[in-house]
Amino acid sequence: MSIRRRKSTIACMILAAGKGTRMNSAKNKVLHTLLGVPMVAYAVERARGLGAAPIVAVLGHQIQEVAKTLDERFGAGCVTVVEQKAQKGTGHAVRLGLAPLAKFNGMVVILCGDVPLLRKETLAALVAQARKRHGLAMLTSVVGNPTGYGRIVRDDVGKIVGVVEHKDATQVQRRIVEVNAGIYAAPAKFLLKATAKLSARNAQGEYYLTDIVAQAAASIGVDSVDVSAEEMSGVNDREQLVAAERILGDRIVREHMKHATFRAPAEVVVEASVTIEPDAEIGRNVVLRGSTHIGAFARIDDGTILTDTVVGRNAHVLPYCVATDSTIGENNKIGPFAHLRPGTVLGPEVHVGNFVEMKKTRLGRGSKANHLSYLGDAIVGEKVNVGAGTITCNYNGYEKRQTIIEDGAFIGSDTQLVAPVRVGKRAVVAAGATITEDVRDGALAITRAPCKQVDGYADRVAERYAELKKAKR
Numbered sequence: 068m069s070i071r072r073r074k075s076t077i078a079c080m081i082l083a084a085g086k087g088t089r090m091n092s093a094k095n096k097v098l099h100t101l102l103g104v105p106m107v108a109y110a111v112e113r114a115r116g117l118g119a120a121p122i123v124a125v126l127g128h129q130i131q132e133v134a135k136t137l138d139e140r141f142g143a144g145c146v147t148v149v150e151q152k153a154q155k156g157t158g159h160a161v162r163l164g165l166a167p168l169a170k171f172n173g174m175v176v177i178l179c180g181d182v183p184l185l186r187k188e189t190l191a192a193l194v195a196q197a198r199k200r201h202g203l204a205m206l207t208s209v210v211g212n213p214t215g216y217g218r219i220v221r222d223d224v225g226k227i228v229g230v231v232e233h234k235d236a237t238q239v240q241r242r243i244v245e246v247n248a249g250i251y252a253a254p255a256k257f258l259l260k261a262t263a264k265l266s267a268r269n270a271q272g273e274y275y276l277t278d279i280v281a282q283a284a285a286s287i288g289v290d291s292v293d294v295s296a297e298e299m300s301g302v303n304d305r306e307q308l309v310a311a312e313r314i315l316g317d318r319i320v321r322e323h324m325k326h327a328t329f330r331a332p333a334e335v336v337v338e339a340s341v342t343i344e345p346d347a348e349i350g351r352n353v354v355l356r357g358s359t360h361i362g363a364f365a366r367i368d369d370g371t372i373l374t375d376t377v378v379g380r381n382a383h384v385l386p387y388c389v390a391t392d393s394t395i396g397e398n399n400k401i402g403p404f405a406h407l408r409p410g411t412v413l414g415p416e417v418h419v420g421n422f423v424e425m426k427k428t429r430l431g432r433g434s435k436a437n438h439l440s441y442l443g444d445a446i447v448g449e450k451v452n453v454g455a456g457t458i459t460c461n462y463n464g465y466e467k468r469q470t471i472i473e474d475g476a477f478i479g480s481d482t483q484l485v486a487p488v489r490v491g492k493r494a495v496v497a498a499g500a501t502i503t504e505d506v507r508d509g510a511l512a513i514t515r516a517p518c519k520q521v522d523g524y525a526d527r528v529a530e531r532y533a534e535l536k537k538a539k540r
């Protein structure tokens with residue numbers, strides 16, 4: 068049986084061949100990240116949100132690196148890459164980008180690789196408008212300072228008749244405050260015809276995509292859809308990069324604030340991929356990254372940084388903890404100043420206190436490691452007490468080795484567990500032990516040197532020094 072896939076009626080083209088000179092960077096502008104996501108990926112996400120197929124990216128500068136990033140993020144082949152060797156203008160770029168769309172008959176949405184604030188609702192409105200009239204739809208914005216942008220030229224009755232670029236505009240035209248956002252939707256057939264007619268006879272000697280607007284005005288018709296100046300703003304330098312990142316971050320936090328409390332919403336960083344359940348509470352300067360999930364009623368205190376970490380329901384992460392690729396269980400109490408490295412998995416009701424580092428370690432229900440410890444490559448059962456200063460010696464200079472501590476064991480303070488080693492159920496390790504062999508269930512292990520006491524020692528020493536002092540005088 069063959070499955071016939073319905074072809075998408077929307078294709079998308081992302082223009083990103085430019086270098087981004089004003090970033091002053093060894094890295095292409097669109098590879099710089101906002102909230103952990105490369106700039107170009109925002110455009111691809113928008114395209115995917117529309118169900119666009121194919122998605123074509125027109126790339127030039129550092130094409131390999133950009134293409135590799137797209138493949139890694141979205142899977143090989145998700146984005147069709149077209150090379151524009153010399154940046155001869157947006158019209159030239161679109162012309163090249165239409166090559167893989169030779170047989171495509173639907174609507175093409177043209178996006179820029181450097182406009183990460185564009186919202187999906189705005190894009191949906193643009194597509195709806197283009198579909199309604201089978202014409203060209205474009206995003207335009209009324210801005211305070213139109214310098215540098217293409218101006219929207221309208222006739223006496225307000226119909227768009229064309230776009231004039233800033234450098235080509237007359238003094239009168241430069242007073243127009245409605246500008247072109249550089250984002251369009253139009254039938255593929257029209258784009259193919261219109262881009263073939265472009266010329267580079269203008270102030271910049273470039274093939275302007277904007278010249279298709281006058282062509283559409285004279286044929287299929289043009290409509291504009293309003294967009295705010297903020298949303299259409301492109302990122303050209305590092306200042307604009309972090310300003311855009313801030314706006315994206317605010318949008319995300321505002322969404323979470325509908326059901327979770329943020330004590331200082333302007334001072335946290337929450338990446339888009341993070342999920343937060345109702346009634347969680349987030350403190351000041353908290354950073355939540357990647358696939359982090361915060362359970363209901365969990366509390367994340369000031370300065371904590373969580374990356375790809377799951378926090379269970381009602382857990383309390385005290386200030387200044389760092390956790391990466393870890394699981395914090397329900398009703399846990401973690402920190403302050405705990406460091407959970409990749410592979411840490413904590414069961415319910417676990418307590419991990421200050422200056423405790425863990426790596427590839429599991430702690431069972433109700434176990435505690437409250438002070439100054441390193442647990443690496445360890446499997447710890449339920450209700451185990453790990454005393455202050457306990458260290459798993461998990462590395463012999465060549466390989467990592469495992470420590471197993473079974474249910475109910477008690478590890479006294481300042482113990483070294485030299486792996487591979489096992490401490491049996493309900494075994495007791497006396498404080499200050501160096502454990503180099505397995506401890507039997509229920510046994511006491513003690514490796515302490517016997518204590519010797521010398522009575523009257525302090526007085527004897529004091530007397531001796533007093534006599535020496537007298538003799539010197």
Ligand code: UD1
Pocket residue numbers: 082083084085086125151153154155156157158159160179180181215216217218230232246247248249274275276277301
């Ligand atoms: C363009 C518009 C302008 C609009 C502005 C909005 C034209 C001629 N002008 O101007 O009306 O107000 O965007 O930001 O289109 N690109 C390529 N290949 C090229 C040239 C550009 O891929 O040969 C890409 C760039 O990487 C960028 C996008 O197209 O992502 C826009 O190019 P840019 O140079 O920023 O256009 P503007 O001159 O700002």
Ligand code: CA
Pocket residue numbers: 301
């Ligand atoms: Ca631009």
